[in-house]
Amino acid sequence: MHVKYITLNLATIKLRINQKTSIMKDRIIKEKLFNHPIEKIWNAISKAEEISSWFIKADFKAEKDYQYTFTSEPNEKGCTTINGIVKEANPYVLAYTWIVADTNIETTVTWTLEAIQGGTKLKLEHSGISSYAGDTAIAMFESFNGGWDNCINGLTNYLKQEVNAR
Numbered sequence: 001m002h003v004k005y006i007t008l009n010l011a012t013i014k015l016r017i018n019q020k021t022s023i024m025k026d027r028i029i030k031e032k033l034f035n036h037p038i039e040k041i042w043n044a045i046s047k048a049e050e051i052s053s054w055f056i057k058a059d060f061k062a063e064k065d066y067q068y069t070f071t072s073e074p075n076e077k078g079c080t081t082i083n084g085i086v087k088e089a090n091p092y093v094l095a096y097t098w099i100v101a102d103t104n105i106e107t108t109v110t111w112t113l114e115a116i117q118g119g120t121k122l123k124l125e126h127s128g129i130s131s132y133a134g135d136t137a138i139a140m141f142e143s144f145n146g147g148w149d150n151c152i153n154g155l156t157n158y159l160k161q162e163v164n165a166r
Contacts, residue, residue: 026130028141030148035119036159042092044155045111045122054158055151056082062089068096098126100140105131107144122155124148 034041044050046062051070060068063086070082084097084106092113097106107128114121126148132140 026128026137026141028124028126028129028145028148030124030152032122032152032156033116033119034122034156034159038092038113038115038120040159040162041113041120041122042094044158045113046089046094050158054154060086062086062094064089103132107131122152124152 044054046060048058048060051058051060056070056072058068058070060066060070066086066089068084068086072080074080081101082098083101084099086094086096087108088095088110092115093110095108095110098109099106107126110125110127112123112125114123126144129141129144130137
């Protein structure tokens with residue numbers, strides 16, 4: 001009986017996650033078109049000083065196996081440190097593990113850039129969220145989903161400021 005409850009609970013988590021947005025299982029996918037050259041977007045997502053300007057304080061290098069740390073001010077959700085390892089850093093794909101402080105749960109964030117006429121298409125994918133247990137998976141999905149919306153907005157605003165600063 002206890003095992004049935006766990007199985008039902010996991011099925012419910014997957015069902016509820018799939019109903020939230022256009023994702024498959026435990027993936028968040030965000031896409032955005034920018035009217036900036038691909039190199040500009042690549043630098044913004046792969047250089048520590050730029051990441052720190054628009055997203056979060058970063059000790060980061062876009063080098064395979066680099067152990068990075070993102071640090072933010074304490075907030076209502078208590079999320080202050082993210083760390084992980086860069087798995088891929090080939091222009092224009094950047095993938096790294098994503099471990100929220102004190103969870104030891106590893107998820108993966110992948111940025112993919114594609115040059116298009118007049119700019120760049122950015123795709124951000126965060127996968128592995130169902131690795132969290134029970135209702136925590138739902139809460140983390142919702143937190144990550146909103147956080148990535150804020151992240152893309154921050155990147156957009158940063159790039160606008162960079163253009164206006166010229």
